[in-house]
Amino acid sequence: MQSLSFFRGATRRDPAPSRLDYRMQRMMLTPSFRALLRVGVPMALIAIIVSVWLDRPENRALVMHSYAQAIQNLHNRPEFRVATLDITGASPETTAAVRAVLHLSLPVSSFDLDLTAMRHAVEAIPAVRDATLGIGPGGTLQVAIVPRVPVAIWRGDDGLQLIDAEGELVAPLAARTDRLDLPLIAGDGASDAMAEALQIYAAAGPLGPRIRGLVRMGERRWDVVLDHDQRILLPADGAPRAFERAVAMQQAQGVFDRAIVALDLRNEDRPTIRLSKAAPDAAPEIKASITGTGQ
Amino acid sequence: MQNLYQSQRAMRNMRKAAMQRGVVAILDIGTSKIACLVLRFDGPDRFRPQDGVGAMAGQSAFRVIGAATTRSRGVRFGEIDAMQETELAIRTAVKAAQKMANLRVDHVIACLSGANPRSYGLEGQVEVEGQTVGDADIGRVLAACDAPDFGAGREVLHAQPVNFALDHRSGLADPRGQIGNMLTTDLHVLTVDQTAIRNMLHCIGRCDLEVAGLASSAYVAGISSLVEDEQELGAACIDMGGGATSLSVFIKKHMIYADTVRMGGDHVTADISMGLQVPMNNAERIKTVHGGVVATGMDDREMIETGGNSGDWERDRRTVSRAELIGIMRPRVEEILEEVRARLDAAGFDHLPSRQIVLTGGGSQIPGLDGLASRILGQQVRMGRPLRVQGLPQAATGPAFSAAVGLALFAAHPQDECWDFDIPAERNGGRSLRRAVKWFKDNW
Structure with a gap:
């Protein structure tokens, strides 16, 4: 149903x-x-x-704004703040120069510091040979400086300059008397042959106190200038050996105690002595000494 | 037959693909219910240590992870009658099983009980090429079986080599590698109506499922409800379904005969419905609750309310004694069993060494059926229940599910069929190859 x-x-x-x-x-x-x-x-x-x-x-x-804000907040945290600048291993003048170059307005965030660029800037200072930058504990920017050590004084057209073993200019010098411990060099291209100049100085021996300075001649060879306007003309090749020979001549015969103007060692086989005009009567002695050395 | 060979091979490949994926569904389309099981294959050794059963018939290779049963619709005598209805029922079952498994299944192995199966025993004989029997020889001997004319509209469902003989030695299960001259085989071929298979394939296809195998329900019910020595020594499995009673005869672990009687439990219900003048639903309920086939004196006094549901509840309070009910049921059950007996006699069941008969299927649950069956079919009758498989719900372990469980076993361990072997080239592609060579010779 x-x-x-x-x-x-x-x-x-x-x-x-x-x-x-x-x-x-x-x-x-x-x-x-x-x-x-x-x-x-x-x-x-x-x-x-x-x-x-x-x-x-x-x-x-x-x-964008909040992102930037967050980044800013992170940068400004005390953990990342650099408050002090610590420069080590440099003289007061160099320290001042480094401070001037870095040109920091402390405190600053460590994110804002470009350490590589700062290192290049510091190393561009003449007196700085090498620089190590790092951010140490306590918000300190540590700048460790290896300074250039001056080994000689270079007398150039624009005054006296301190120069290091690599031929780099370190700093200007006001007066020669400020650094009597350093030898004097002069002449164009003198800084390129610093190693040779230092070898010559090292070999000076008894001639040391009498050396006034070294002069680079024609960017090619060295002249040693002694007191009493005496000169030793060294060859372009083997200058230290030739200078040692001059020292030996002085030790053996007292060459430079005599009335000579220059000792020319440019020709290794034939050392030449230029006599001063004030000593014509000394000629026989000199002749004898020359024959003596010639044997 | 060539077309079928290809389609069956395609199904085999599909089955392999399903095994690779590890999930396959079982669909038993019966007259009274549609059962769907979802199987997961995890390899043979996965569950062995914990189940305590051991590798019984190898069923430990899989477990049931989803099971659903629904009332069948649109199926009569085991064949699809109203396709849309059946499609709905299949969808219901598959959906519920998928929900239980929480897994999508794409491949389905189906069985059908009706479709007029017919058994043929074929014989083929070839000379062995070379010294020993190889795969090619088996393919040749299977191809050499001279098939009779199956008739128009018939399709081969099973073609199983059941026996091999090499020279004078018979009863070889696997002759490969053995030395001999003459190879003989016995092939059991089961043909069914093409239209029934087509309808079923179409129905399953409309549910977005791929068919990975087909089997006769008589065969798979035998696999699951016959124990191993029964299959070995000879037994008949009678699967009493709703619309059809299918029977299969096994010996030496091979099915050698299958047939269907187009009567089943639904006919008993219809008899009750007509005899007591009650609706089919009530008749079904009366049958399952009070049914029986052997009347005793007690049954005269046991009155059953038929519940006519005629709308006049006050007056229509008919009752019927259980003896009357048995009087209605028994003739029909006897008729079914006698029909089965006739089929078994025709098949020569009497000549088997062991004449064990196993009754299974939903219809076999009628109380007293074993006594009745032993009077009609023979002395050795027992009630069969399907093998226990892992993960099967308790509700699906009854004899009504023997076909579904057997189909699961069949999916795990399919029998060698004719199409598993390569048909030799001279019968298959040889001609076309020769034509191609000839074409080349002519044109170049």
């Missing part, structure tokens, strides 16, 4: 899933699809929200 009840009669639900329902369930059971739902959909949602929000210029500016 037909059921009279309205609800029971018309629609008895079919338990079978519809085609769409069935496919939906199968799709939801597909592992890759589930992974997509679990990861892809939230990511897409977040991307959409972020892009919509960033679409407005003031939001973008806010982001």
Whole structure:
């Protein structure tokens, strides 16, 4: 009999899933699809929200500003603050020069310091041979300086200069008497042959106190200038050996105690002596001494 | 037959793919219920230590992770009658099983009980090429079986080599590698109606599933409910379903005969419905709760309310004694069993060394059926329940599920079929190859 009840009669639900329902369930059971739902959909949602929000210029500016602010705050933290400058291994003048070159307005954040550039700047100072920069504990910028050591005084066109073993100018010098301990050199290109000049000085021996200085001649060879306007002309090659020979001549015969103007050693086989005009009568002795050395 | 060979091979490949993925569904489309099991294959040794059963028939290779049963719709006599209805029912079962397994299944192995199966015993004989029997020889001997005309619209469902003989030695299970001259094989071929298979494939295809195998329910019910020595010594499995009663005869672990009687439990229900003038639902309920086939004096006094549901509840309070109910049921059950007996006689079941008969299927649960069956079929009758497989829910362990469980076993360990062996080239692709060579010779 037909059921009279309205609800029971018309629609008895079919338990079978519809085609769409069935496919939906199968799709939801597909592992890759589930992974997509679990990861892809939230990511897409977040991307959409972020892009919509960033679409407005003031939001973008806010982001940039807060980013910059955060960076600034981080830089200004006390852990990164450099408050003092500590320069070691330099003379007071060099220290002042380094301070002037670095030109720091302390305190400063360590993020704002370009140590490499600062090192190059410090090493550009003539008196500084090598510089090591580092930020030490307690917010100290430590600058360790290896200064250039002057080994000679160079008399140039624009006054006296201190010069180191590598031929680099260290500092100007006011007067020769300020550094009597250093030898004097002169002439164009003298700084390029500093090693040879130092060897010559080292070999001076008894002639040492009499040396006034070394003069570079024609950027090629050295002249040793002694007191009493005497000169030793050294060859371009083997100058220290030739000078040792001159020293030996002085030790053996006291050559430079006599009235000579110059000893020319440029030709190794034939040392030549130039006599002073004030001593013509000394010629026989000199002759004898020359024959003596010639043997 | 060539077309079928290809399609069966395609199904085999599909099955391999499903095994690779590790998940396959079992679909038992019956007349009264549709069962869907989702199996997971984890390799043979995965569950062995903990289940305590051991490798019984190798079923420990898989476990059931989803099971669902639904009332069948649109199926009559084990064949699909109303396709849309059946599709809905399949979808219901598959959906529920997938939900339980929490896994999507794409491959399904199905069985069908109706479709007029017919058994053929074929014989083939070839000379062995070379010294020993190889795979190619087996392919040749299977191809050499002279198939009779199966008739129009018939399709081969199973083609299993059940016996090999090499010269004078018979009863070889696997002759490969043995030395001999003449190789003979016995091939059991089961053909079914093409339309029934087509309908089923179409139905399953409409549910977005790929068919990875087909089997006869008579065969798979035998696999699951016959124990090993019964299969070895000779036994018949009678699967009493809703719309069809299928029977299969096994010996030496091979099915040698299968048939279907197009009567089943639904006919008993229909008889009750007509005899007591009650709706089918009530008749089904009366049958399952109070049914029986052997009447005793007690049954005359046991009154059953039929619940006519005629709308006049006040007056329509008919009752019927259980003896009457048995009087309605028994003739139909006897008829079914006698029909089965006739089929078994036709198959020569009497000549088997052991004539064990196993009753299974939902219809076999009628109380007293074993007594009735032993009077009709023979002395050695027992009730069969399917093998226990891992993970099967308690509700699905009854005899009604022997086909489904057997299908699961079949999926795990399929029998060698004719299409597992390569058909020799001279029968298969040889001609076309020769044509191609000839074309080249003519044109170049």
